[in-house]
Amino acid sequence: MSDLLALARDLDARDPLASHLDAFVEAPGVAAYLDGNSLGRPLRELPDRLAAFVREDWGTRLIRSWDEQWMDLPTELGDRIGRVALGAAAGQTVVADSTTVLLYKLMRAAVDAQAGRAEIVIEEGNFPTDRFVAEGIAAERGMTLRWIAADQIAGVQVADIEAVVNENTALVVLSHVDYRSGALADMRAITDAVHEAGGLVLWDLCHSVGVIPTELDACGVDLAVGCTYKYLNGGPGSPAFAYVNARHHGVLRQPIQGWMGAGDVFAMGSAYAPAGGIRQFISGTPPVLGMLAMQGMLDLIEAASIGAVREKSKTLTGLAVQAFDEELAPLGVRLLSPRDAAQRGGHVTIGHPDFAEVTKTLWADGVIPDFRFPDGIRLGLSPLSTSHEEVLSGVLAVRDALG
Numbered sequence: 147m148s149d150l151l152a153l154a155r156d157l158d159a160r161d162p163l164a165s166h167l168d169a170f171v172e173a174p175g176v177a178a179y180l181d182g183n184s185l186g187r188p189l190r191e192l193p194d195r196l197a198a199f200v201r202e203d204w205g206t207r208l209i210r211s212w213d214e215q216w217m218d219l220p221t222e223l224g225d226r227i228g229r230v231a232l233g234a235a236a237g238q239t240v241v242a243d244s245t246t247v248l249l250y251k252l253m254r255a256a257v258d259a260q261a262g263r264a265e266i267v268i269e270e271g272n273f274p275t276d277r278f279v280a281e282g283i284a285a286e287r288g289m290t291l292r293w294i295a296a297d298q299i300a301g302v303q304v305a306d307i308e309a310v311v312n313e314n315t316a317l318v319v320l321s322h323v324d325y326r327s328g329a330l331a332d333m334r335a336i337t338d339a340v341h342e343a344g345g346l347v348l349w350d351l352c353h354s355v356g357v358i359p360t361e362l363d364a365c366g367v368d369l370a371v372g373c374t375y376k377y378l379n380g381g382p383g384s385p386a387f388a389y390v391n392a393r394h395h396g397v398l399r400q401p402i403q404g405w406m407g408a409g410d411v412f413a414m415g416s417a418y419a420p421a422g423g424i425r426q427f428i429s430g431t432p433p434v435l436g437m438l439a440m441q442g443m444l445d446l447i448e449a450a451s452i453g454a455v456r457e458k459s460k461t462l463t464g465l466a467v468q469a470f471d472e473e474l475a476p477l478g479v480r481l482l483s484p485r486d487a488a489q490r491g492g493h494v495t496i497g498h499p500d501f502a503e504v505t506k507t508l509w510a511d512g513v514i515p516d517f518r519f520p521d522g523i524r525l526g527l528s529p530l531s532t533s534h535e536e537v538l539s540g541v542l543a544v545r546d547a548l549g
């Protein structure tokens with residue numbers, strides 16, 4: 147047995163979370179699923195949960211379920227995500243819409259509250275939807291985008307932010323974990339630097355929620371959004387969440403004024419008056435069906451604890467880096483993620499000019515990472531559903547496909 151295989155098996159044998167691997171639906175023909183950061187796997191309990199929903203909550207209780215449970219589901223589930231994964235006290239997190247729509251609502255609310263400040267700071271390498279929404283808002287409001295060019299591997303640093311924020315900064319929009327390199331930003335120091343200049347900060351947690359614990363309240367974060375279909379396994383198109391720190395409730399006004407975010411939903415009044423608290427950030431009818439699958443994953447994360455999930459994430463990505471060093475670096479593959487686990491989120495990205503072709507071979511063989519233009523393969527390692535041996539077999543499959 148190779149040393150790497152012995153190491154992977156030893157890490158699995160000592161993995162305190164190994165028992166959770168069985169909680170996920172088996173995928174015949176899939177030898178290694180390395181894309182849990184794009185679409186988390188479904189849980190085995192999900193078919194029963196869905197069937198019970200159709201039979202009882204929807205099928206039998208019918209419209210009564212709105213009063214009995216669905217009206218409060220966006221805020222109850224938001225509170226749960228806040229408690230289990232975000233370090234957010236109750237009443238500040240809501241589940242609704244897609245990440246893109248929530249980015250629009252929060253960015254727009256933030257810049258409107260910052261009268262006299264004309265710049266939105268955003269990083270050139272941020273995820274397209276974040277950049278596109280910011281561009282649209284800047285055009286709508288006659289504002290300027292101030293682009294930061296961060297190091298492509300180390301990601302955005304506090305010095306990058308300090309160099310651009312000033313009395314003209316309305317809002318800074320950043321990803322906590324870079325979707326390409328996996329670089330983990332220093333949320334606390336950057337939030338402080340933005341506040342020092344009088345700006346607000348919006349953190350995109352798409353690639354951190356469910357794998358990297360955050361302390362949104364303790365860091366004094368203003369705003370955050372994140373996906374639930376990545377490390378929260380909510381399924382394709384499951385709704386996103388928004389966090390708005392309580393000090394901004396009643397101050398920020400979101401732009402999509404809908405009846406579901408009104409103070410009295412059934413008053414059918416002549417004018418919009420927002421609900422108090424986080425509820426005002428809802429616009430229309432919440433996607434209840436899309437909120438089912440993530441509930442089982444939140445149960446699992448809560449049972450495991452997000453701290454233990456993070457620890458396993460470090461050993462999984464650490465093994466990927468070690469296997470890269472031994473097996474891939476000699477073939478000319480480049481490491482496109484930080485080496486230090488403390489600076490890295492839940493995925494590791496590697497680069498080689500042949501990776502577009504290699505990815506096709508891997509997918510055909512049941513090894514499923516994702517390809518990121520121009521030549522990156524991203525190994526997304528969802529800790530509760532991924533074993534160390536699976537990670538190693540994925541890296542070895544990359545080696546064999548290159549050979």
Ligand SMILES: *Cc1c(COP(=O)(O)O)cnc(C)c1O
Nearest residue numbers: 244245246273275321325350352
């Ligand atoms: C996945 C992801 C999104 C996705 O937005 P949707 O509206 O759900 O399509 C947005 N931002 C980042 C940083 C992401 O990683």
